[in-house]
Amino acid sequence: MNLQQLDILAFGAHPDDVEIGMAGTLATYVNDGYRVGLCALTKAELSSNGSVEARQKEAERAAEAIGASRFQFSFSDRGLPSVTPNELAQVVALIRKTRPRLVFAPEGDRHPDHGECGELVREAVFNAGIRRYQTPESEVAHKPEALFTYFINGYGRPDFVVDITKVQDKKREALQAYKSQFQPIEGVSTPLTDDYIEAVEARDKLFGKEVGVAAAEGFCSRLPLLMGNLLERND
DSSP states (O other), X not given: OOXXXXXEEEEESSTTHHHHHHHHHHHHHHHTTOOEEEEEEXXXXXXXXXXXXXXXXXXXXXXXXXXXXXXXXXXXXTOXXXXXXXXXXXXXXXXXXXXXXXXXXXXXXXXXXXXXXXXXXXXXXXXXXXXXXXXXXXXXXXXXXXXXXXXXXSOOOOSEEEEOGGGHHHHHHHHHTOHHXXXXXXXXXOGGGTTHHHHHHHHHHHHHHHHTSSOEEEEEESSOOOOOOTTOOOO
């Protein structure tokens, strides 16, 4: 694992979750000189298509397209509600080691793992700031500035959006890296094989249209967002 300090660390339950929801945002911040990372909690070993080995290679290619560091845990697919205290401590340790300013996790949707990942990450972010909470190597406590959630499936109403107009090609490249999921040569039909990338791009265009740009990704916040001068806008 590359454990350099990060500005942004985004978690997903499976390899491809982060890329679906916010590859464009990560690529945008990389273009601006920030360090970003993404982490999958499981290897998606129960997926209907592809293999664990193939999907790991796809995940590496997707991270390269974005310009992100990549981290991988081996928690049980569909077993996130049963994560042990020791496994939770591993997530806390990663947050403490990489010391991100912002952390992202999935919003809940039709796939239970996504919401469960979001709740697990919320706990890990909270625990990371507790000085006496023990992690495997006794890492120093760290409190990220904020935790936000992103959409994987569905069209929820975001609290804010990020313009990804200039990096739509990088997001498409990251998603297309997952051929075993979106374009399987041999496999079964799933929601991901039915023009899923096109649906994701349509959502990005919809969010973008709401704010007057070509494409945007949407995010939610459990806490209020502090606004500056409301008269200073980029119209």
